[in-house]
Amino acid sequence: MSGSSAPRQRVGLAADPAPTSLRSKALNSFFLRGSFWLIAMLVLWAFGLQTPMLWLLRISEEITLQFAGTDSRNSIMEEPSGDWTCRILVDDRGIEEIGAQNISSIDFSIQKADVILFTFSLPFFWSIVLGKGFDRFTLPALVWGTLSIAIAEVLLLFIFLKITAYGALAQLHPSPAGLAKWLRDLSTYLIVSVIPFALPIIAAVGFHAGLKQQFFHPPRDSGFLKKSVPRAG
Amino acid sequence: MKKTKLSKRRSPDARCYSGVLTKPRIFLAVFTGCCLAGFALLFSPAVEIAVLKLSHGLVDVSGYLISLCGGHAMTEGSVLRSPSNGFAIEMKNGCNGINVTVLLCSAILAFPASWLQKAQGLLIGVLAIQTINVVRFISLFYIGQYNQTCFDFAHNYLWESLIMLDALIIFRLWVSMVSRQRAGAYVRQ
Numbered sequence: 001m002s003g004s005s006a007p008r009q010r011v012g013l014a015a016d017p018a019p020t021s022l023r024s025k026a027l028n029s030f031f032l033r034g035s036f037w038l039i040a041m042l043v044l045w046a047f048g049l050q051t052p053m054l055w056l057l058r059i060s061e062e063i064t065l066q067f068a069g070t071d072s073r074n075s076i077m078e079e080p081s082g083d084w085t086c087r088i089l090v091d092d093r094g095i096e097e098i099g100a101q102n103i104s105s106i107d108f109s110i111q112k113a114d115v116i117l118f119t120f121s122l123p124f125f126w127s128i129v130l131g132k133g134f135d136r137f138t139l140p141a142l143v144w145g146t147l148s149i150a151i152a153e154v155l156l157l158f159i160f161l162k163i164t165a166y167g168a169l170a171q172l173h174p175s176p177a178g179l180a181k182w183l184r185d186l187s188t189y190l191i192v193s194v195i196p197f198a199l200p201i202i203a204a205v206g207f208h209a210g211l212k213q214q215f216f217h218p219p220r221d222s223g224f225l226k227k228s229v230p231r232a233g
Numbered sequence: 234m235k236k237t238k239l240s241k242r243r244s245p246d247a248r249c250y251s252g253v254l255t256k257p258r259i260f261l262a263v264f265t266g267c268c269l270a271g272f273a274l275l276f277s278p279a280v281e282i283a284v285l286k287l288s289h290g291l292v293d294v295s296g297y298l299i300s301l302c303g304g305h306a307m308t309e310g311s312v313l314r315s316p317s318n319g320f321a322i323e324m325k326n327g328c329n330g331i332n333v334t335v336l337l338c339s340a341i342l343a344f345p346a347s348w349l350q351k352a353q354g355l356l357i358g359v360l361a362i363q364t365i366n367v368v369r370f371i372s373l374f375y376i377g378q379y380n381q382t383c384f385d386f387a388h389n390y391l392w393e394s395l396i397m398l399d400a401l402i403i404f405r406l407w408v409s410m411v412s413r414q415r416a417g418a419y420v421r422q
Contacts, residue, residue, distance in 0.1 A: 027409075031402050038394055046386065117389070124394045128401075186276050193327040194272065197397045198336055215405050216257070 034131025041123035082112035088165035125200035141208035267339035330366035
C-alpha cells in the first residue's frame with residue numbers, strides 16, 4: 001500500500017495549489033462573515049437584547065445566591081438608573097479582633113455598564129458560529145453553546161460579586177497586601193478582561209464540529225497524516 | 234516489542250508532522266495551564282513594570298504614526314492627548330492587548346509543533362496583535378474626540394472582540410503554516 005500510494009501523494013501535494021487557495025478562501029470568508037455577524041449581533045445586543053438579558057441575568061443570579069445561602073430574597077435590587085445594589089453574605093470568622101464586631105453581609109452597588117459585560121459573551125459567540133456559515137453543525141452548536149455560556153456567565157457574575165464583597169471586607173479589616181489581594185486582583189482581571197472575550201471562542205470551537213475541523217484538522221493535512229503514518233511504520 | 238518501540242518513536246513525530254491536533258484534551262490542559270501561568274505572571278511586580286513600559290512604547294508609536302500621517306497628538310507616558318481639544322486617552326493594562334497576546338501565545342505553545350515553529354508563531358503573533366492594537370488605539374483616539382458613547386462601545390466591546398477574532402485567525406494561519414512546512418518536509422523526503 002505504502003509503496004504504490006506514497007509517490008502519488010507526494011506529487012499531488014507538491015503540484016496542486018488548489019487546496020491551499022481553497023483553504024485561505026474559506027478562512028477569508030470566515031473572517032469576513034464573522035466580522036459582519038459580530039457587528040450585526042453587537043448592534044442587536046446593544047439596542048434590543050440588553051434589557052431582557054439583564055433581567056434574565058438578575059433572576060438567575062438571585063436564584064444562584066439563594067442556593068449559596070443569602071438570607072434575603074432581594075439580594076439584588078435594580079435601581080431606576082439601572083445600577084444593581086447587591087447584598088452578599090461574607091464569612092468574617094477569620095478576623096478575630098477583640099472588641100470588633102463580625103460582619104455577616106456587605107451591601108454595595110455595581111454600575112449598569114459593569115453588569116452588561118456579563119451578557120456580552122452570548123452575541124459574540126453567536127457571531128463566531130454564524131460566521132462559519134449554516135450547516136448541520138450550526139444549530140446544535142448554537143443551542144449547547146448558548147446554554148453553556150449562559151450558565152458560565154451567571155457563575156462568573158457570582159464569583160465577581162463574592163470577590164467584590166470580600167474586597168470591601170478587606171478594606172474594613174486592613175491587613176498587609178498578600179496572597180489574598182493578589183488572587184482577588186488576578187481573578188477580577190480574568191473575569192472582567194479575559195474570560196468574557198475568550199469563552200465564546202473556546203465554546204464556538206468546542207461545540208461546532210465544523211469550526212473544530214477548520215481550526216485544528218485542516219482537511220488536506222488530515223489526509224496527509226493518514227497516509228504518512230502507515231508509510232512511517 | 235518492536236511495535237512498541239516504533240509507536241513510541243513515531244508518536245511525537247506524527248503529532249508534530251502535519252500540525253494536526255490529535256490530542257485535544259492535552260491541548261486544552263496545556264493551553265489552560267499556560268494561560269493561568271501567563272496571567273499570574275502579569276501580576277508579578279517585575280512583569281508589571283515591563284508591561285507598563287510596553288504600554289508607554291505603544292503610545293509613543295501611536296503618537297509617531299499620527300504625526301507621520303499629518304495628525305496632531307502629544308504623548309505623556311501612557312497618555313495620548315489631542316492638543317486641539319484636550320481629549321486624552323490612557324493605555325491601561327487590558328487596553329494594551331496583553332490579554333489577547335497571552336491567550337494567543339498559550340494556544341501556540343499548546344499546539345503540537347516544533348520549538349522553532351512555535352518561536353516563529355510567538356514572534357509573528359505578538360507583532361501582529363500589537364500592530365492591530367496600535368490601530369485600535371489610534372482609532373479610539375479619534376472616535377473619543379467624535380462621540381463618547383461610540384467610544385465606550387468600541388472600546389469595551391467592538392474592538393476587544395475584533396482583536397480576539399483576529400487572534401483566532403492568526404492562530405489558524407500559523408497552524409496552516411506548520412502544516413505546510415511539514416508537508417513540504419515530507420515531500421522533500
